[in-house]
Amino acid sequence: MNLTENNENKAICSSEIDASCRLPLLALFGGAALWLVLGLALGIVAMLSFHQPDMFADCSCLTYGHAQTAANDLLLYGFVMPAALGVILWIFARLSQVTLVLPIVPVVAANLWHLGVFVGTVTILFGGSTGHPWLEYPRAAAVLLFAAFMLISVSAAATLGFRTHRELYPSHWFLLAGLLWFVWSYGTANLFLVGNHPPRGVVQAVIGWWLTNNLLFVWLALAGIGIAFYFLPKIVGKPLASSGYALFGFLTLIFFGTWVGIPPSAPVPAWLPTVSAFGALLSIIPVIALGIVAMKTVCCAKVPCVGGSFCFIKFGVLSFVVSSLLYIGEFCPRASRVLDFTWFNVGVTQWQLLGFAGMILCGAIYEILPRVMGKELPFAKLAKLNFFLFAGGTLLFVIPLLIGGVEQGMKLRDANIPFADASAVALKFLRISTTGQLLVLLGALCLLLNILVMTIQWKLGLVKTVVSVVKDSLIEGSAYQPLPGDKEAKS
Amino acid sequence: MSDENKNCCSPETGEPTATRSSAPMWIIVVTLVLLFTGGLFLDSHSGWFDKNVYAPYQSREQLESIQPKSGEKQLLARGKAVYESVCGICHGSDGLGKPGQAPALAGSEWVMAKGASRLAHIPLAGVAGAIQVGGKDWNMNMAAMGAALPDEDVAAVLTYIRSSWGNKADAVTADDVKKVRAEIGKSPQPYSGSQLLKMPE
Amino acid sequence: MKTGFSVFLAAFVALGLSWCGLVYGPLKQLGGAQETTVLQSTDKWPVQRTGDATLGLQVYRANGCAACHTELVHQTGAANVLTLTDIGVHKAADLKDFTTSLLGTVSELTTASNTVVANLAGWNGELPKVIYSGADDTVVSMLGDKFKAVGVKTEARVIATGADIARGWGTRQSVAADYLYDSPVQFGSLRAGPDLANIGVRAPDLNWQLQHLYAPRSLVKNSTMPAFRYLFTVKKIGAQPAPDALVLPKEFSPATGFEVVPTDEARQLAAYLVSLKNNAPLYEAPFTPITAAK
Numbered sequence: 003m004n005l006t007e008n009n010e011n012k013a014i015c016s017s018e019i020d021a022s023c024r025l026p027l028l029a030l031f032g033g034a035a036l037w038l039v040l041g042l043a044l045g046i047v048a049m050l051s052f053h054q055p056d057m058f059a060d061c062s063c064l065t066y067g068h069a070q071t072a073a074n075d076l077l078l079y080g081f082v083m084p085a086a087l088g089v090i091l092w093i094f095a096r097l098s099q100v101t102l103v104l105p106i107v108p109v110v111a112a113n114l115w116h117l118g119v120f121v122g123t124v125t126i127l128f129g130g131s132t133g134h135p136w137l138e139y140p141r142a143a144a145v146l147l148f149a150a151f152m153l154i155s156v157s158a159a160a161t162l163g164f165r166t167h168r169e170l171y172p173s174h175w176f177l178l179a180g181l182l183w184f185v186w187s188y189g190t191a192n193l194f195l196v197g198n199h200p201p202r203g204v205v206q207a208v209i210g211w212w213l214t215n216n217l218l219f220v221w222l223a224l225a226g227i228g229i230a231f232y233f234l235p236k237i238v239g240k241p242l243a244s245s246g247y248a249l250f251g252f253l254t255l256i257f258f259g260t261w262v263g264i265p266p267s268a269p270v271p272a273w274l275p276t277v278s279a280f281g282a283l284l285s286i287i288p289v290i291a292l293g294i295v296a297m298k299t300v301c302c303a304k305v306p307c308v309g310g311s312f313c314f315i316k317f318g319v320l321s322f323v324v325s326s327l328l329y330i331g332e333f334c335p336r337a338s339r340v341l342d343f344t345w346f347n348v349g350v351t352q353w354q355l356l357g358f359a360g361m362i363l364c365g366a367i368y369e370i371l372p373r374v375m376g377k378e379l380p381f382a383k384l385a386k387l388n389f390f391l392f393a394g395g396t397l398l399f400v401i402p403l404l405i406g407g408v409e410q411g412m413k414l415r416d417a418n419i420p421f422a423d424a425s426a427v428a429l430k431f432l433r434i435s436t437t438g439q440l441l442v443l444l445g446a447l448c449l450l451l452n453i454l455v456m457t458i459q460w461k462l463g464l465v466k467t468v469v470s471v472v473k474d475s476l477i478e479g480s481a482y483q484p485l486p487g488d489k490e491a492k493s
Numbered sequence: 494m495s496d497e498n499k500n501c502c503s504p505e506t507g508e509p510t511a512t513r514s515s516a517p518m519w520i521i522v523v524t525l526v527l528l529f530t531g532g533l534f535l536d537s538h539s540g541w542f543d544k545n546v547y548a549p550y551q552s553r554e555q556l557e558s559i560q561p562k563s564g565e566k567q568l569l570a571r572g573k574a575v576y577e578s579v580c581g582i583c584h585g586s587d588g589l590g591k592p593g594q595a596p597a598l599a600g601s602e603w604v605m606a607k608g609a610s611r612l613a614h615i616p617l618a619g620v621a622g623a624i625q626v627g628g629k630d631w632n633m634n635m636a637a638m639g640a641a642l643p644d645e646d647v648a649a650v651l652t653y654i655r656s657s658w659g660n661k662a663d664a665v666t667a668d669d670v671k672k673v674r675a676e677i678g679k680s681p682q683p684y685s686g687s688q689l690l691k692m693p694e
Numbered sequence: 695m696k697t698g699f700s701v702f703l704a705a706f707v708a709l710g711l712s713w714c715g716l717v718y719g720p721l722k723q724l725g726g727a728q729e730t731t732v733l734q735s736t737d738k739w740p741v742q743r744t745g746d747a748t749l750g751l752q753v754y755r756a757n758g759c760a761a762c763h764t765e766l767v768h769q770t771g772a773a774n775v776l777t778l779t780d781i782g783v784h785k786a787a788d789l790k791d792f793t794t795s796l797l798g799t800v801s802e803l804t805t806a807s808n809t810v811v812a813n814l815a816g817w818n819g820e821l822p823k824v825i826y827s828g829a830d831d832t833v834v835s836m837l838g839d840k841f842k843a844v845g846v847k848t849e850a851r852v853i854a855t856g857a858d859i860a861r862g863w864g865t866r867q868s869v870a871a872d873y874l875y876d877s878p879v880q881f882g883s884l885r886a887g888p889d890l891a892n893i894g895v896r897a898p899d900l901n902w903q904l905q906h907l908y909a910p911r912s913l914v915k916n917s918t919m920p921a922f923r924y925l926f927t928v929k930k931i932g933a934q935p936a937p938d939a940l941v942l943p944k945e946f947s948p949a950t951g952f953e954v955v956p957t958d959e960a961r962q963l964a965a966y967l968v969s970l971k972n973n974a975p976l977y978e979a980p981f982t983p984i985t986a987a988k
Contacts, residue, residue: 055917055921056920059920059924065758067761071758097508133880187709201725202874202877203724203870203876204873208716208720208724209720241511242509243512244514245512246515246516247520256705261716266548269868269870270870272546273543276548277539284524284531344884422914544724556978561852562831570831
């Protein structure tokens with residue numbers, strides 16, 4: 003099909019590339035935005051249990067244990083992953099200067115993915131969670147997610163394989179490694195923990211921590227930084243600064259970052275948390291190095307930043323540095339005596355998911371959507387509002403959790419203070435934190451609205467497009483071919 | 494990009510590129526420093542990958558030393574402590590002795606005698622002159638190292654040397670030591686090897 | 695990093711190394727673990743759950759209890775402790791001087807940093823009195839002998855220390871052996887509620903657990919735990935009240951003529967909670983149990 007065309011006509015124009023990504027990206031982004039809104043809403047519902055303990059006494063699905071688990075998974079698997087995959091597909095196509103290879107595959111995969119998330123969420127809400135943190139989805143959902151990821155990876159790798167410039171750009175390293183990372187770690191963890199013969203005892207938890215770290219720290223860093231390193235130079239119109247730092251950061255991230263994960267208070271032999279603390283110490287290097295690359299690229303750039311994509315991504319990179327350092331701090335044995343088992347860890351995770359990955363992905367989506375759809379955002383002002391709601395909301399959400407966590411930890415550490423006092427001190431911070439959650443939710447609604455309206459507009463204009471395809475044989479290509487997939491794109 | 498492209502594309506900055514540079518020296522140095530620091534931490538806290546060592550314990554030895562002692566175990570732990578502060582200087586903490594200074598206790602027929610009475614005379618009174626240990630002739634001049642120790646400590650240290658480094662013999666009680674001490678009397682004179690051999694085991 | 699293959703290779707090696715270290719290694723070392731023996735005893739550890747308690751683990755999982763509760767005790771240190779239990783014919787004041795002079799020699803003997811020597815200045819003879827706590831077990835046995843010689847009874851114990859233990863959440867830290875029969879293992883990561891590793895020791899009464907699940911604030915005044923009323927059924931009292939109906943204080947009981955009966959799930963969960971005990975001394979987590987001390 004179009005592959006041969008691409009190879010013959012190497013300098014393909016970017017609007018054609020963008021158009022080839024339209025269906026898969028709409029399917030991925032649309033679902034992601036929907037899950038984001040649902041996940042945030044469910045997160046707020048979960049927190050209600052702390053404000054009014056008996057609220058869901060007669061309704062099992064919405065208690066903290068059910069809703070919070072489902073909400074966390076919705077953020078990671080529902081929003082961050084599909085959105086990142088969509089952005090990765092587009093970046094690979096753009097960097098390769100070819101149209102997306104096998105564009106129908108990611109469309110199918112996106113629907114499989116969303117089906118998996120749906121099945122998983124419903125199962126958790128009705129008590130079917132596997133009980134392993136960040137791996138709560140039952141086997142059926144896990145298989146769907148895994149298959150969908152593999153399909154998208156195949157499409158991405160094929161697009162990369164057909165690239166016109168042989169040399170790889172730094173984003174390639176991060177994103178390519180990220181594709182392998184998820185397949186391996188998610189596959190391993192599911193085989194061991196959700197399979198028929200889980201290992202005995204604490205090994206389950208060790209594998210769970212290994213996966214959690216590989217997803218929440220390494221994978222998010224690989225995907226988020228890979229995406230940021232593509233957009234930052236593009237927006238400021240300068241080459242990416244100091245690729246030496248970037249390479250060094252990449253290598254240290256994958257070689258050291260992946261050893262983190264076993265908390266210092268874990269009831270496992272001392273060597274496991276010690277190795278993790280060692281990895282955490284060394285992981286400071288990539289965080290700093292990657293931060294420097296971003297800073298050097300952005301500095302002195304005379305690009306206005308008023309709530310646009312640039313703001314999103316800058317905020318995201320800053321969040322990466324701060325949240326990663328906080329995350330690393332959790333594994334320092336001395337700090338962990340205060341921080342372990344407190345709201346601090348919850349705050350760091352939410353910062354990583356929303357402040358870092360969420361911000362960069364929103365920025366990327368706002369940057370990509372107009373190009374892919376061939377028209378401006380329907381509500382550009384809402385996009386700006388989205389930034390301020392997201393940035394303010396995330397900080398308001400996370401910082402009280404961090405402060406409250408430290409205070410709670412100090413009180414937990416002192417056995418003379420009754421346990422009830424230690425819990426009570428966190429409660430007042432949780433009230434502020436829920437306000438922040440509401441703001442983030444409003445921001446997510448802006449994103450959903452933009453994507454939704456764009457999709458509807460596009461569908462309405464579809465008939466016109468079909469006519470123009472017939473008329474103008476020049477534009478006829480892969481871009482407007484997969485009409486059968488249109489309906490799937492709705493989800 | 495070709496002209497043809499410019500016709501159909503919206504004006505767009507090209508795909509990003511990266512400046513070439515190598516990693517600066519300082520970050521490599523910092524990495525090495527952190528590697529070294531982390532290595533020290535790993536060495537001191539990992540318990541050397543022992544599956545029984547859990548934090549806050551840092552090594553198998555530390556874990557051993559904190560085990561609640563009962564009966565023989567407690568006796569052994571105490572004997573070890575006494576041995577290392579009193580006897581180990583010459584006989585070595587590995588019980589192999591020092592050439593020209595003190596014979597080996599590990600595998601020694603004196604130590605593993607059936608009864609402990611003869612053996613107990615050695616620390617309580619000392620040894621002077623010729624003595625044969627493990628087929629080697631020694632000319633000893635050992636003071637009464639155990640004379641000032643309480644009976645419990647002497648019993649503990651004898652039990653310890655009789656059951657360490659592959660030695661296997663019955664435990665020694667404080668009463669055994671008490672009897673021997675009474676036998677020797679208030680002003681002990683060091684024995685020679687032949688004198689010792691005449692005593693019952 | 696010029697070709698896709700080199701990136702793939704670097705990522706493969708990096709992840710492979712950590713896979714070997716943090717997945718394969720623990721699997722090799724701990725995956726084949728068997729029951730261990732309780733310290734100074736022939737009892738096996740852990741005790742396998744039976745009946746309702748086994749099913750209760752799944753109720754605990756399904757309701758996401760681990761989102762707010764941990765099941766692990768953390769320990770920050772351990773100490774050999776010597777306690778005076780009986781001062782015999784001596785007067786407290788006389789013994790004070792004797793002890794102080796003894797302890798004076800000890801602080802020279804030991805260099806361990808976590809050594810705590812009791813300050814006897816305000817001591818009026820109340821017993822038991824901890825007089826030494828430190829890492830050095832030879833000091834404890836030496837002091838014990840000295841006291842024994844003057845007819846004073848002492849007790850030497852090994853104790854675990856740390857905030858969790860001071861809170862009464864356990865007597866020692868949790869170790870891998872405690873979780874041998876758990877699947878899934880649910881450590882939990884947030885202590886919004888208290889640690890449950892030893893809840894079966896603290897609250898061994900099934901009815902207490904059931905009432906606490908139905909109406910937490912009827913038993914713990916400041917509790918922030920949500921009520922799990924959906925695990926119970928409220929029904930009209932028949933000819934005779936159900937034998938397992940909860941006995942509730944007035945403000946928590948349903949309308950007159952109705953009674954609260956736990957469902958199977960609630961019973962299983964309560965049985966599971968009562969079965970939670972991490973309190974046997976083990977080689978890797980030693981301490982002297984109170985009953986075994988002389």
